[in-house]
Amino acid sequence: MTFDKEYFNIGYLDRLSYGDTVIHRLDPRSKVIATMIFVITVISYGKYQVIPLIPFLLFPVLLMTLSDTPVMLIVKKMLVVSPFAVFIGVFNPVFDNRAVALSDTVYISAGWLSFLSILIKFALTISAALLLIATTSFPGVCNALRRLGVPSLFTSQLLFLYRYIFVLMEEAMRIVRAKDLKSFGSRGTGVKVFAGLIGVLFIRTIERASRIYNAMLSRGFDGKMKTMKKSRLGVADAAFLAAVLLMVYLFRAYDIAGFLGGIIKY
Amino acid sequence: MSHHIVEFRDVCFSYPDNTPALDGISFRITHGESVGIVGANGAGKSTLLMHMNGYLLPSKGTVVIGDLELNKKTSRDVRKKIGLIFQNPDDQLFMPTVFDDVAFGPINLGLSEEKIRERVDEALRVVGCLPLKEKPPHHLSSGQKSAVAIASVIAMQPDILAMDEPASNLDPKSRRQLINLLKGFKHTKIIASHDLDLILEVCERCMVIKEGRIAADGFAEEILLNKVLLEENGLELPLSRQNIIYTRKGQDERVGKT
Amino acid sequence: MHMADALLSPAVGAAFGAGTLGAIAYCSKKLKENMDEKLIPLMGVLGAFIFAAQMINFTIPATGSSGHLGGGMILAIVLGPYAAFLVMASVLTVQAFFFADGGLLALGCNIWNLGAYPCFIAYPLIYKPLTRTNRSSGLLLFAALLSAVTGLQMGSFSVVVQTLLSGKSELPFNAFLLLMQPIHLGIGIVEGIITAGVIGYVRALRPELFESASSSRPLAAGISLKNVLIAFVILAAITGSALSWFASTYPDGLEWSIERVYGKTELPEQEHGIAATLKRLQEKTAFLPDYKFKKSEGGSKEKETSSPWPEVDTGTSLSGITGALIALGLIILIAIGIRTIRGSKPGTP
Secondary structure, eight states, X not given: OOHHHHHHHHHHHHHHTTOOSHHHHSOHHHHHHHHHHHHHHHHTSOTTOOGGGXXXXXXXXXHHHHTTOOHHHHHHHHHHHOHHHHHHHTTHHHHOOOEEESSSSOEXXXXXXXXXXXXXXXXXXXXXXXXXXXXXXXXXXXXXXXXTTOOHHHHHHHHHHHHHHHHHHHHXXXXXXXXXXXXXXXXXXXXXXXXXHHHHHHHHHHHHHHHHHHHHHTTTOOSOOOOOOOOOOOHHHHHHHHHHHHHHHHHHHSOHHHHHHHHHHO | OGGGOEEEEEEXXXXXXXXXXXXXXXXXXXXXXXXXXEOSTTSSHHHHHHTTTTSSOOSEEEEEETXXXXXXXXXXXXXXXXXXXXXXXXHHOOSSSHHHHHHHHHHHTTOOHHHHHHHHHHHHHHTTOGGGTTSOGGGSOHHHHHHHHHHXXXXXXXXXXXXXXXXXXXXXXXXXHHHHHHHHOOSEEEEEOSOHHHHHHHOSEEEEEETTEEEEEEEHHHHTTOHHHHHHTTOOOOHHHHHHHHHHHHHHHHHHHO | OOOOGGGOOHHHHHHHHHHHHHHHHHHHHHXXXXXXXXXXXXXXXXXXXXXXXXXXXXXXXXXXXXXXXXOHXXXXXXXXXXXXXXXXXXXXXXXXXXXXXXXXXXXXXXXXIIIIIIIIIIIIIIIHHHHSSOOOHHHHHHHHHHHHHHHHHHHHHHHHHHHHHHTOOOOOHHHHHHHHHHHHHHHHHHHHHHHHHXXXXXXXXXXXXXXXXXXXXXXXXXXXXXXXXXXXXHHHHHHHHXXXXXXXXXXXXXXXXXXXXXXXXXXXXXXXXXXXXXXXXXXXXXXXXXXXXXXXXXXXXXXXXXXXXXXXXOOOOHHHHHHHHHHHHHHHHHHHHHHHHHHHSTTOO
16 A cells, blocks of 8 residues: 555544544544443454354444445445454364355364354454544544543543554655655656655654643643543444444344244244 | 733743854734744844743743743743744644543643633634544644644743744645635734745735844834835745835836836 | 454454553543643644654565564653553554454454553553663664564564454464564564654654653653553453353364363353354244255255254355355346435435
């Protein structure tokens, strides 16, 4: 992935998160909690379970639809980060080739089943994480984390980081372009040049930090990052959380897929 | 109204690597004045401004803001009186949303939640950025960033506004809006800039800095039209005045020939 | 390499999540005790720096492939271990959100793997003692190399352990280790060289940055071997108890590790773990009879409940598959339905 593309990608997701839909308007805390519950439930399934995971797709699909998040964006981002899970999971069919009966005549290797289970879990958990940020502005997520008990020093770090990612990526882009102009199209960058580029970026970063500190001082900064409480949990949040809990509980406790399959038989 | 005064008495300052930056600066700015500070790159303009809020402390001499002599103990109170706006709005806007950023100062002043909201709305209205309240700074244009940076400082209701290159990176239209905004402020204003036209429009008084000393101090109209003085200090006439002078010079030559 | 949610069991995820949260709280507390205000913006902006720096690629000599900066060691050298750990944690958190690197539950593991080892082991126990007296560039390179390689080796070992403890992968321990450690040896060497290069470059140009930084963080030296060991023993205890908690839930993938940890292959059979708890909850609250009795009416196709492979009870059956397809269809229908209704309403965003 090229530099500009990556920059564009993170910016796009960020822009989506400032949308205004039913989902966007929910309190960040309820979305963070719902997502965590969802993720934990999904991965609590055993290694060979595939069918019971399918109904869980309802959660990301509903979020995606209600929040007007483009499906392709989520799919593309999922593919980009998939290699590790796939790389590890693909060994399962190799090492675990016991047969499992699907019916009297159809058999499948247990390894393929567990690999499939990993892939579905991957899709569910990653899409849930991406949708959380696509429907909640990052400052909102940080605020939620702080109020859920994460140390404020850490959440203020997250906010600074978020604020300056965009600024520093542009700075880095300028440095790389300047280097490209001088290196006449030779593509690679040796370690020495690379260390120099990073060094320049590093020095500029430190200088920027001291200018920011100065700006903070002149606005009365006294060592504590104070923010105002802004969001309040409302009826919509309660309804959302209740719905997610109910859904997760039903899907976890009852074999929905088997149930549906059973109905069809009659 | 003594608390709107900025006074430097023989201020000297050297950076840790011993490069002298200020070398005996003395001046007094009184209530309601608008003062431009001009000078070549590295003349000491930014260093001078950083002495006004105690970010840097003089190695010799004293700085007085209002009725307080600036030192480590008073710096916190001094910062309430003087609002400093820096060159790069990206460094100035360090909070994740416009609201949080403008509210940062008032929160630190210990105001009530209601008062904070009032001040934020008021400051954003003044600079015409109220609709941007919930946006993150990286979604703003350069002009909007500068305007919000100014709002974040005036939300603290300082007596004195000090600015470092307020118009750099601005397109002509945003720059014009900024100039009109500045003209509207009743605060004591101190503006360091290479944009001599802006200074000429906004400021009555002008100081020229060269190698850490004050080379000239007087009416902006006089100093900024003094071609010899400006060129001695690594500057040139404001662009808006260059044509006029050239024409006059041309006429003079024509007159000479006839 | 980032650990992924899909490979984790809830117990391992929760154990490392708790360990990481604890470490974050501890670092915050330590920093607050003797806070240098300047560190607050510096830490935040350096996090963004790591982010931006990771996007610049360079060519690894003689291989043609490219690498980039991990950042843990540079941060530790500039900020000291506590602040560096917080910054690393924030970088990985933002990555987990914006790039979905790994996922949310795996975040605890990832912060632990990529943050804790460089900050709390490699830096205080290797880099610092080596560079305390002598500051030649050769020694700097050696110290950076050794500490970066150590940090990454421990991190990748951690990934192996976490994956296998979770029991979702079938990879044998040795094979997995042989796969991971050499890759990370390469990554570690690259990381070490870059770290040394950047530190050397910056120190030559702006020596005062390091002097002022190190004088403003006297606590950086405060990490003792004892504290580090205590922290790791506590984490090991948490992981160990978590292991016994979920071991019986996923017995098959875990025989090897239980054997190693407990010295025997069998653990007392007990019904616990999230699955079991939920099952018990279901039994208590069930308002629908367990669908399995319907299955028994369904005929011969559901025979797998008594299949010859009872250890792989997957609930997989043809009726299950049909049901899953129906569920999938329903979900898509719901989505299309919502889109249509909302699309027909004028003025909806």
